[in-house]
Amino acid sequence: MKIGIDVGGTHTDAVLLRGDEVASSIKALTSSDVTSGIIEALEHLLSDSGVAETEIEAVMLGTTQFTNAVVERRQLSEVAAIRVGLPSGNGLLPMTGWPSDIAAALGENVYMLHGGTLYDGQPLSPLDPVEVGRVIDDIKLRNLDTVAISAAFSPMTPEPELAIARQLQEAIPGVHITCSHNIGRLGLLERENAALLNAALLKFAGQVVGAFRSALTERGLTCPFYVSQNDGTLMDAEFVRQFPALTFASGPTNSLRGACKLTGLEDAIVIDIGGTTSDIGVLQGGFPRESNIVIEVGGVRTNFRMPDILALGLGGGSLVKDDGNTIGPRSVGHALVTEGMAFGGDTLTATDLLVASGRAKVGGAPFENLPPATIENGLKTIRDMLNLGVEKMMPSSDPLPVVLVGGGAILASDELDAASETYCPEHSGVANAIGAAIAQIGGEVERLVNYRELSREDALAQVANEARAMAVGAGADASTVRVADIEETTISYMAEGSTRLRIKAVGDVAGPGRGEG
Amino acid sequence: MVKLGSDALEDLSAGAVFLATGGGGDPYVAKLIAEQALEQYGPVDLIHPEELSDDAYVVAIGGVGAPTVSLELLPSIDDARATLQG
Numbered sequence: 001m002k003i004g005i006d007v008g009g010t011h012t013d014a015v016l017l018r019g020d021e022v023a024s025s026i027k028a029l030t031s032s033d034v035t036s037g038i039i040e041a042l043e044h045l046l047s048d049s050g051v052a053e054t055e056i057e058a059v060m061l062g063t064t065q066f067t068n069a070v071v072e073r074r075q076l077s078e079v080a081a082i083r084v085g086l087p088s089g090n091g092l093l094p095m096t097g098w099p100s101d102i103a104a105a106l107g108e109n110v111y112m113l114h115g116g117t118l119y120d121g122q123p124l125s126p127l128d129p130v131e132v133g134r135v136i137d138d139i140k141l142r143n144l145d146t147v148a149i150s151a152a153f154s155p156m157t158p159e160p161e162l163a164i165a166r167q168l169q170e171a172i173p174g175v176h177i178t179c180s181h182n183i184g185r186l187g188l189l190e191r192e193n194a195a196l197l198n199a200a201l202l203k204f205a206g207q208v209v210g211a212f213r214s215a216l217t218e219r220g221l222t223c224p225f226y227v228s229q230n231d232g233t234l235m236d237a238e239f240v241r242q243f244p245a246l247t248f249a250s251g252p253t254n255s256l257r258g259a260c261k262l263t264g265l266e267d268a269i270v271i272d273i274g275g276t277t278s279d280i281g282v283l284q285g286g287f288p289r290e291s292n293i294v295i296e297v298g299g300v301r302t303n304f305r306m307p308d309i310l311a312l313g314l315g316g317g318s319l320v321k322d323d324g325n326t327i328g329p330r331s332v333g334h335a336l337v338t339e340g341m342a343f344g345g346d347t348l349t350a351t352d353l354l355v356a357s358g359r360a361k362v363g364g365a366p367f368e369n370l371p372p373a374t375i376e377n378g379l380k381t382i383r384d385m386l387n388l389g390v391e392k393m394m395p396s397s398d399p400l401p402v403v404l405v406g407g408g409a410i411l412a413s414d415e416l417d418a419a420s421e422t423y424c425p426e427h428s429g430v431a432n433a434i435g436a437a438i439a440q441i442g443g444e445v446e447r448l449v450n451y452r453e454l455s456r457e458d459a460l461a462q463v464a465n466e467a468r469a470m471a472v473g474a475g476a477d478a479s480t481v482r483v484a485d486i487e488e489t490t491i492s493y494m495a496e497g498s499t500r501l502r503i504k505a506v507g508d509v510a511g512p513g514r515g516e517g
Numbered sequence: 518m519v520k521l522g523s524d525a526l527e528d529l530s531a532g533a534v535f536l537a538t539g540g541g542g543d544p545y546v547a548k549l550i551a552e553q554a555l556e557q558y559g560p561v562d563l564i565h566p567e568e569l570s571d572d573a574y575v576v577a578i579g580g581v582g583a584p585t586v587s588l589e590l591l592p593s594i595d596d597a598r599a600t601l602q603g
Contacts, residue, residue, distance in 0.1 A: 089591030097549050119586060152589045187588045189546070294543075301545070 001055050002509070004437025005041060006062040006254055006430075007034060010275060010334045011407065013433040014041035016049050016056075020261075024049040025430045027407065029334070034065065034208075038215040046219070053220040058509050062228045062254045062436035065208055066201050066244045070102070070298035075204040077176075078107035080144045081196055082135060084160050085116040085124065085152035085188065094150070094192055099299040106200050109144060111135045115160045116152030119491070124152060127160055136171045145172065148199040150180035150192035156448065156500075176202040183243060190294060190303035197300060198245035205244035209237050224475070226439070226509070230306050232257050232287060233442030233506055236474065248297050249306040254435030256281045256288045256307060259403040261438050262425040268401045269390050269419070272431070273408035276315040276331040280389045281307050282400075287484075289395070312389050314382065316408035318350040324377030327385070341367060350411055353378040359413040382411055390418040405431035440506040442484070443470025452497040459501060460486065467505035476507030522560040523552050542584035550594050576601065 001023070005014045007030060015025040026044045031037035046053065069075040081094035094110050095103045113135065115127040139147065147168055151160040158181040165177050178199040184191030209227075216225055226234035229246040232253045240247070255272040259265075266286040272279045282289040288307035295306050313329025317336040320327050327350055332339045339345035342355040342363030348370070354360035356367050357375050390402060402419035404412050405428040415422045427434065445467040449459040464483050472478045487502040521529070529551075530544035555561070569575070578597045 085590065087593075087595075088589075089593060091553060091593040091595060092546065092549055092591050096553075097545075116589075119589070124590070186585070188591060294545075 001051060001057060002437050003042070003045060003056055003059045004062070004433040004435070004439075005038060005059065006251070006432040006436050007038065008064050008251065008274075008432070009068050012037040012041050013430040014038075014045055015427070015430050015433045015437055016045040016051060017434070017437045018049075018051075022427050022434070023051065025427055025433070027429055033211075035211045035215045035218075038212070039219055042215070042219040042221070053222075056221055056223050057511055058223050059216060059221060059225040060228060060234060060436040060439050060509075061212055061225060062250050062432060063208070063247060064251045066205070067248050067251070067297065069201060069204055070197055070248075070300070073102055073105045073298070075207075076102075076105045076200040077146045077203045078105075078109065078144060079196055079199045080109045080111065080135075080139045080142070080147045081106070081192070082111045082113060082147060082149045082164060083188075083192065084113045084127070084150070084164065086112050086114045088124075088152065089188070092189070094196065096189075097301070098193075102298055102300060106196060107144075109139075109142060111138070113164075116154070117157040117160065119153055119156065121153075121157045127163060132164060132167060136168060139168070140172060145174065146176040146199050146202055148178045148180070148192070148195040150188060150195050152188060153186075154179070154181035155184070155186055155191070155446075178202065178242075183245065184303050187303050190301050193300050194245060194302040194304060197297065197302065198243060201244040202241070205241050208244070209240055213237065226441070226475075228254055228436045228439045230304060231442065231504070232435070232439055233504075234439045234509070245297075245302075245304070248302075248304060249295075249309075250436075251432060252279050252281055252307050252309045253288050254432040254439070255279070255405055256283055256435065257286075257438060258431030258433070258435030259283065259405050259425075259428075260286045261434055262405070262427060262431060263401075263403050263423050265401055265403060265423070268403050268423075269393055270403045270405060271386060271390070271409075271412065272406040273404065273411050274315050274406050275317040275333050275336060275408060276313070276329075278312040278314045278386065278389065278406075278408070278411075280310045280312065280393050282393055282395060283403075284395070308393075310389055310393055312385055314350065314385050314411070316349065316351045316411060320348040320350060320353060320374070320378050323371070324353070324374040324379075324381055327378060327381050337363075341365065341370075348374075350378070350382060351408070353382070354410055354413055357413075360410040362410075379413075383414065383416065386412055387416055387418040390416060394418070404428060440480075441471055441474050441476035441509055442504055442506045443467045443472070443474055443476070443481075444502065444504045445470060446500065446502040448491075449499055449501050450497045451499060459499075460503070463501050463503045464505065467503045468507075471505045471507050475510055476505075477510040478507070481505050481507030519563040520560040521563050523555045526551055526555075542587075546587070546591060550592070554594060 016023045114125045116124045161179040180191045180195035184194040227240045228250045230249040259270040291308040317331040318328035339347040340349045341352040344365040399420040401421045404424040484506045485504040489500040491498040530548045
């Protein structure tokens with residue numbers, strides 16, 4: 001049996017899955033210390049289902065804590081930003097183009113060094129030991145213990161980054177380091193940004209992982225726990241400590257995967273309606289369609305692989321204005337249960353329109369003086385916003401089924417014109433926790449190959465085997481491991497046939513008997 | 518006379534990419550360089566070609582190369598300056 005928990009900014013959702021069946025679920029408020037909210041959710045699941053602690057094989061956590069930390073500029077460490085690649089880019093220092101408040105939070109400790117490589121791995125210029133030594137001395141002088149290192153073309157040739165990391169580790173024991181080649185793709189500025197954000201979160205990641213572990217231990221759970229990442233696969237605790245930024249889009253990913261599980265639909269449009277926004281994404285073959293454009297996190301450009309999401313300012317707590325002709329983007333958020341009219345407050349929200357029209361039954365406070373025209377206009381505005389959003393995300397002009405999930409799913413009470421069918425499955429309120437619970441373990445391998453030296457078929461098989469082995473090594477059940485994604489990039493300006501091959505294999509979390517036979 | 522400052526850059530770069538039919542890739546880096554130059558030297562005058570005298574000294578500096586390379590080896594305004602001085 002597995003438990004999935006999704007820790008959002010407002011709600012902590014949790015489910016207990018017995019095989020494919022939801023044995024118990026709960027939606028609770030996220031506590032300010034996070035831990036007690038998780039313990040409370042676990043308590044409910046275990047007592048409600050009567051399942052013993054020892055029967056739980058694994059706990060999967062989805063969390064928006066790292067995204068929120070970046071967006072709200074909280075819990076970020078000061079970082080030394082080392083860029084290797086002079087003389088190129090000397091006018092564009094690290095953190096150029098960042099909002100000033102987040103640049104200030106990271107401290108703007110910027111170091112530019114000669115070194116890095118060209119596209120074909122030839123050195124741009126060698127690392128200068130004197131220059132590197134001076135940088136390390138200055139980092140020590142400023143008492144910095146967190147560093148992000150980015151070198152030109154490091155995804156192809158990581159050695160310059162690794163060499164500096166080794167010297168830093170020798171000079172500053174316990175230093176936290178993120179090397180950009182581990183976290184991003186080609187595109188120096190965006191990869192450097194990703195490395196900087198990740199580095200700024202490293203210390204917080206240690207605390208979060210510790211808090212998760214102690215919450216489980218306190219409730220008597222000794223099984224392994226995993227954290228879900230952007231692509232819907234899981235990371236173990238040690239990996240999260242090193243790459244917290246890989247959780248940035250896990251929330252939407254979990255909702256989409258949960259919607260797929262709840263309906264069995266592999267190709268659909270999913271609308272996750274919360275208190276403040278509606279996030280619209282697309283399921284293709286059971287996985288989120290990824291975005292092709294640069295993604296900003298907290299105003300900072302990154303090139304993470306993330307699901308393509310359209311966020312509308314429409315949620316259960318959205319304010320209704322202009323006789324129902326304008327809804328959102330402002331929202332009362334989680335104060336809906338005190339400020340919304342249906343709950344006895346005096347703010348007209350989107351939820352109140354549904355209650356007043358008899359389509360939803362929450363709150364229970366009587367309505368007075370709400371003109372029928374406002375209700376009618378408001379419901380039409382909601383439908384129009386959702387239909388337009390669905391149309392923007394549709395892969396073609398053929399309508400797809402639409403799945404509604406999230407706590408605010410009641411807003412879409414009628415069939416949507418842009419959908420072939422509209423689904424609002426049971427347990428849709430906790431789809432994200434279900435998505436976390438069914439997440440798989442992945443292994444990803446990237447290699448530079450030449451199809452003239454090794455046939456394409458053999459190269460694919462070889463790299464796929466490595467990816468499968470890595471997934472099994474990370475805790476996947478070998479009999480369920482399959483190749484989920486193959487990315488082939490022909491490399492221009494190099495010998496003909498040069499290709500960057502990236503293969504991802506995924507499999508189910510192995511049961512307690514793993515490793516035997 | 519019309520002055521162009523950094524508030525015009527978003528529209529200018531979108532227009533430039535449109536006129537270049539997408540050639541040269543994402544204008545983001547060029548926009549950052551222009552932003553820094555505007556910050557340092559202030560807004561520039563936008564003039565009509567007709568306003569130039571017939572013997573005006575006009576230098577247009579451009580770059581060639583593969584966008585994939587400039588994604589990693591970022592261009593700098595120094596390159597343009599060096600070209601002009603060299």
